[in-house]
Amino acid sequence: MATTGINVSPEQVEANKCKESIPEPCIVVIFGASGDLTKRKLLPALYHLEQANLLPENFAVVGVARRDLSATFAPDMKDGILKGGGVDEKEEKLGKFIDRVKYFATEFDNDEGFEKLKAYLADLDKQFGTKGNRLFYLAVAPEFFADITHRLGNHGMTGEDGDHWVRVIIEKPFGTDLESAKKLNSEINQVLKEDQIFRIDHYLGKETVQNILVFRFGNGIFEPIWNRNYIDHIQITAAESIGIEGRGPFYEAAGALRDVLQNHVMEVLSFVAMEPPDVFESAPVRIEKLKVWKAISPIPVENTARGQYGPGNVDGEDVKGYRQEDRVSPESQTETFAAMKLEIDNWRWAGVPFYIRAGKRLKTRVTEVVITFKRPPLHIFQGSGAGAEQLEPNVLTLRIQPDDGIKLKFGAKIPGPTTNIAQVNMNFSYAEAFGKSSANGYERLLLDAMLGDGTLFAEREGVETTWALMTPILEAWKAQKKDFPNYDAGSWGPKEADELLERDGRAWQA
Numbered sequence: 379m380a381t382t383g384i385n386v387s388p389e390q391v392e393a394n395k396c397k398e399s400i401p402e403p404c405i406v407v408i409f410g411a412s413g414d415l416t417k418r419k420l421l422p423a424l425y426h427l428e429q430a431n432l433l434p435e436n437f438a439v440v441g442v443a444r445r446d447l448s449a450t451f452a453p454d455m456k457d458g459i460l461k462g463g464g465v466d467e468k469e470e471k472l473g474k475f476i477d478r479v480k481y482f483a484t485e486f487d488n489d490e491g492f493e494k495l496k497a498y499l500a501d502l503d504k505q506f507g508t509k510g511n512r513l514f515y516l517a518v519a520p521e522f523f524a525d526i527t528h529r530l531g532n533h534g535m536t537g538e539d540g541d542h543w544v545r546v547i548i549e550k551p552f553g554t555d556l557e558s559a560k561k562l563n564s565e566i567n568q569v570l571k572e573d574q575i576f577r578i579d580h581y582l583g584k585e586t587v588q589n590i591l592v593f594r595f596g597n598g599i600f601e602p603i604w605n606r607n608y609i610d611h612i613q614i615t616a617a618e619s620i621g622i623e624g625r626g627p628f629y630e631a632a633g634a635l636r637d638v639l640q641n642h643v644m645e646v647l648s649f650v651a652m653e654p655p656d657v658f659e660s661a662p663v664r665i666e667k668l669k670v671w672k673a674i675s676p677i678p679v680e681n682t683a684r685g686q687y688g689p690g691n692v693d694g695e696d697v698k699g700y701r702q703e704d705r706v707s708p709e710s711q712t713e714t715f716a717a718m719k720l721e722i723d724n725w726r727w728a729g730v731p732f733y734i735r736a737g738k739r740l741k742t743r744v745t746e747v748v749i750t751f752k753r754p755p756l757h758i759f760q761g762s763g764a765g766a767e768q769l770e771p772n773v774l775t776l777r778i779q780p781d782d783g784i785k786l787k788f789g790a791k792i793p794g795p796t797t798n799i800a801q802v803n804m805n806f807s808y809a810e811a812f813g814k815s816s817a818n819g820y821e822r823l824l825l826d827a828m829l830g831d832g833t834l835f836a837e838r839e840g841v842e843t844t845w846a847l848m849t850p851i852l853e854a855w856k857a858q859k860k861d862f863p864n865y866d867a868g869s870w871g872p873k874e875a876d877e878l879l880e881r882d883g884r885a886w887q888a
């Protein structure tokens with residue numbers, strides 16, 4: 379069934395793209411400017427903000443990396459913006475935006491370079507009227523996070539006063555385990571106040587992730603059944619059909635648990651499971667998320683599964699196995715798939731298992747939350763031609779990507795003289811209701827950071843709490859070698875992941 383009766387016009391959708399406030403004048407300084415993230419995501423996102431009139435008039439972007447790319451950086455970024463789609467080369471705004479994209483070359487460990495950068499930014503303040511406000515974005519490998527922050531501090535670039543602000547966005551992964559996350563937190567807290575730090579998780583910038591909260595707390599009918607009395611279990615899947623896309627060295631050290639499960643999936647889980655905050659503001663939202671993570675019981679390693687893909691076929695194309703990827707060890711023990719069963723020990727969720735999984739080179743790309751409700755207590759249609767022994771449970775699917783939307787599966791009578799029941803779907807599609815969007819999730823987060831709103835960013839204790847849950851699993855896995863590869867590229871992962879649910883009489887939904 380298609381979405382019908384959407385009472386929102388294209389004009390309303392357009393109007394909603396405006397925030398009440400436009401950020402103050404500022405310079406966005408991106409470290410790691412020649413990297414993949416800057417070109418594919420950050421500059422396109424900043425331009426989407428420009429398109430939507432959400433950037434201040436007095437604004438500039440400065441890319442920082444080691445090679446001298448002064449001549450090619452702006453055209454290269456323009457190319458990235460155009461490739462991202464949703465932009466016409468002739469747009470007047472594009473030229474205006476690109477004129478404000480600058481480049482500064484320095485090694486990250488070069489003090490002289492930082493001193494010159496400070497002077498360069500001060501010059502740009504005069505040219506663009508950006509008033510000393512800075513948003514530094516560390517789009518760099520994690521080993522540089524603390525070092526760059528300290529160098530910014532040492533060169534007098536992190537101090538705030540009543541006249542200007544300084545904020546720092548730090549990319550993921552934020553640490554590799556509990557100890558390293560704590561160390562990183564304490565290192566950056568030596569230089570920055572907590573309200574200057576914006577630990578980014580781009581999943582929180584996705585409209586459909588934010589919509590989990592709107593769905594739950596912006597409607598009256600779902601919250602009363604959103605608990606152990608009505609819900610049988612919840613599954614969260616973050617499946618990718620792509621492999622590691624040339625990021626061998628990064629992925630070898632990371633793996634699926636560190637790359638996606640500890641951050642993106644745990645963020646989504648907190649939105650699904652949290653209590654309603656008093657207001658949708660940074661502190662109350664963060665408190666409720668933290669309460670969820672803190673209520674998760676320690677996860678026994680028997681409640682986990684891991685896998686690594688071997689060669690296979692994805693979307694009709696033969697692909698190599700993980701161990702054959704560029705710059706990956708032929709004996710790698712890195713997991714490209716991770717799954718686990720979690721229990722949240724609180725009043726709302728006691729006894730409701732949460733099964734989560736993430737992996738690369740799976741059958742298809744899908745990120746979704748699947749909520750399976752308890753079956754009706756009695757099959758009153760038995761004997762009247764209904765067929766099945768038990769009635770099927772209702773299943774609510776919150777599809778984050780692709781084809782974002784919400785689907786409710788329920789039983790309906792098949793027309794005819796007997797009472798047979800078929801499962802049918804009620805569908806809401808984001809694209810149908812609101813039109814297609816070229817936003818990549820970073821727009822909202824960049825804008826919020828410029829506005830100083832940390833609601834959709836991770837905070838210190840939250841990051842450490844999720845690492846505290848995951849670190850014992852990583853240690854147990856490290857101590858126990860696996861016979862990899864154990865799933866074919868293009869499949870749904872290792873059989874251990876299926877067994878995790880089969881033991882409980884359940885199965886993955888996708």
Ligand SMILES: NC(=O)C1=CN([C@@H]2O[C@H](COP(=O)(O)OP(=O)(O)OC[C@H]3O[C@@H](n4cnc5c(N)ncnc54)[C@H](OP(=O)(O)O)[C@@H]3O)[C@@H](O)[C@H]2O)C=CC1
Nearest residue numbers: 410411412413414415443444445485486517518519549550
């Ligand atoms: N790419 C993605 O889709 C995602 C990335 N991230 C995170 O974002 C961060 C950046 O990722 P990504 O863009 O892929 O990384 P890349 O490896 O593509 O880019 C790294 C950047 O850092 C620069 N650099 C490295 N060493 C130095 C140095 N010593 N001095 C100066 N510049 C240096 C590189 O410059 P040069 O070109 O000169 O070497 C390059 O600009 C990482 O933390 C990653 O985990 C998070 C989510 C998704």
Ligand SMILES: O=C1O[C@H](COP(=O)(O)O)[C@@H](O)[C@H](O)[C@H]1O
Nearest residue numbers: 550580618637638642745779819
């Ligand atoms: O952070 C990361 O996320 C991407 C998946 O992001 P999505 O927005 O495409 O779902 C993942 O491919 C990458 O390995 C990871 O570092």
